[in-house]
Amino acid sequence: TPVVQLESVSRAFGRSRDAVAAVSDLDLAVPRGKFTTLLGPSGCGKTTTLRMIAGFVQPTSGRILLEGADATKTPPEKRNIGMVFQSYALFPHMTIIDNVAFGLRARGLAKTEVTARAGEALELVGLSALAGRKPGALSGGQQQRVALARAVAIRPSVLLLDEPLSNLDARLRVQMRAELRRVQRETGLTAILVTHDQDEALELSDHMVILNKGRLEQEGAPRDVFPRPASRFVADFLGYENFPVLPGHGPVAIRPEHVRLLSSGEPEDAGVTLEATVTNVTYQGSHCVVEVNANGLGDGTRLLCAHPGEAPRPGEAVRVLLPAAHLVTL
Ligand code: ADP
Numbered sequence: 001t002p003v004v005q006l007e008s009v010s011r012a013f014g015r016s017r018d019a020v021a022a023v024s025d026l027d028l029a030v031p032r033g034k035f036t037t038l039l040g041p042s043g044c045g046k047t048t049t050l051r052m053i054a055g056f057v058q059p060t061s062g063r064i065l066l067e068g069a070d071a072t073k074t075p076p077e078k079r080n081i082g083m084v085f086q087s088y089a090l091f092p093h094m095t096i097i098d099n100v101a102f103g104l105r106a107r108g109l110a111k112t113e114v115t116a117r118a119g120e121a122l123e124l125v126g127l128s129a130l131a132g133r134k135p136g137a138l139s140g141g142q143q144q145r146v147a148l149a150r151a152v153a154i155r156p157s158v159l160l161l162d163e164p165l166s167n168l169d170a171r172l173r174v175q176m177r178a179e180l181r182r183v184q185r186e187t188g189l190t191a192i193l194v195t196h197d198q199d200e201a202l203e204l205s206d207h208m209v210i211l212n213k214g215r216l217e218q219e220g221a222p223r224d225v226f227p228r229p230a231s232r233f234v235a236d237f238l239g240y241e242n243f244p245v246l247p248g249h250g251p252v253a254i255r256p257e258h259v260r261l262l263s264s265g266e267p268e269d270a271g272v273t274l275e276a277t278v279t280n281v282t283y284q285g286s287h288c289v290v291e292v293n294a295n296g297l298g299d300g301t302r303l304l305c306a307h308p309g310e311a312p313r314p315g316e317a318v319r320v321l322l323p324a325a326h327l328v329t330l
């Protein structure tokens with residue numbers, strides 16, 4: 001059985017006439033021991049979904065099952081769930097080790113057990129040396145690792161992570177992704193991460209679930225979803241920037257790095273070749289983004305091409321190839 005199951009779960013906020021549907025008719029099965037992410041833009045219902053799984057928000061309709069049993073009405077403290085938020089939510093007056101031990105004491109575990117488990121959890125995130133400090137003496141990244149240790153220490157049946165890395169600077173965020181993944185693998189915990197960052201979701205997920213306006217748009221392994229977005233929304237969100245309508249194909253999506261500028265004499269791969277005019281070139285270091293207007297497609301069909309070689313000049317006539325292998329039919 002999946003650790004967490006949502007059966008046609010909806011949640012509206014506000015009174016019936018002007019109610020906002022935060023989550024609509026969501027079906028979800030969260031696989032055991034895997035890393036699942038809920039991915040989508042701000043306001044799409046990620047946090048509401050997570051808070052319903054934790055029990056802080058009640059569904060307006062539908063059922064939530066934990067370990068196969070209906071837990072829709074189970075209060076949060078009876079759900080055995082670990083949570084980490086964007087804000088670290090540590091107790092400032094307590095030492096690091098006491099922060100980690102807090103949930104264990106609250107569960108009435110024996111003192112020796114509390115000490116052992118809190119120490120183990122702190123070790124897991126590499127912060128044993130800071131056990132006696134107060135949170136204020138730690139960096140943001142360290143505080144977030146303490147919050148993670150605290151959530152893991154109770155050995156939750158599911159670990160819920162609501163944008164835990166979004167307060168960290170870019171470098172640290174990337175380091176902490178690897179850290180999160182390692183902790184999940186080492187503990188074998190079932191994790192659900194909420195994020196609006198597609199790179200984070202692609203790197204961390206075994207299973208990713210893309211939400212749009214409270215509805216499930218697409219789900220699957222990153223390797224399956226990324227090359228095969230099922231809708232314009234998903235393609236757009238995953239960084240497909242070109243959406244032409246091709247004669248004989250209909251609407252398609254293709255990534256800039258897959259659009260090729262053909263030099264004369266080059267053998268053409270299978271795909272659609274278009275005559276085009278360069279309208280703009282942007283230097284990006286490792287490549288240039290060449291913006292072209294595809295003449296054959298009628299006015300204003302702009303395509304972006306990430307081009308590693310020498311860039312053409314604006315006004316130049318070029319041929320661009322949209323390789324069949326990378327065309328996604330929408
Ligand atoms: P996300 O986490 O994806 O940004 P949320 O789940 O926080 O999205 O919010 C989804 C929608 O529900 C938004 O339109 C938000 O304004 C609304 N919403 C969330 N929580 C509440 C609440 N407590 N009261 C009223 N509206 C809410």
Ligand code: MG
Nearest residue numbers: 046047048194
């Ligand atoms: Mg949120």
